[in-house]
Amino acid sequence: MVDTTLSGESPGASSAFGKASCSDWRVRVDQLVEAQRSVAIALPINVLLTLLCAAVAWHAGATRMALLWLAASLSVNIARGVLQWRTRGRRSAATPPVTPAAVERQLRALWVVTLASGCAWATLPWLCALYTTQ
Secondary structure, three states, X not given: OOOOOOOXXXXXXXXXXXXXXXXXXXXXXXXXXXXXXXXHHHHHHHHHHHHHHHHHHHHOOOHHHHHHHHHHHHHHHHHHHHHHXXXXXXXXXXXXXXXXXXXXXXXXXXXXXXXXXXXXXXXXXXXXXXXXXX
């Protein structure tokens, strides 16, 4: 198990979680670790699907929209990859960030890039509408 005490503070001390208990801190750390694992699994798949979707649109003659969508989607994936590298870095999954504030920041950043990825994928029907029939 990971030591979740904060630089000499007791586990129930006031922190970014307010008067959070040690179990709240461990839950948030576990959430961050699992979110990082899921991004590590999903990111290569997401990039591959992005390239395939753009290639299909390109082949169907929707070159400009394919390039725009490809640029938007790859930009989000690059941001997700950079965030993954920065938040996880060379730490193992068993070594969480040091403070509750760092955990909250990293979870919020992962949430933002995941939302951006979802928004990019939500535009895919407009791309498909250019080369499919009703």
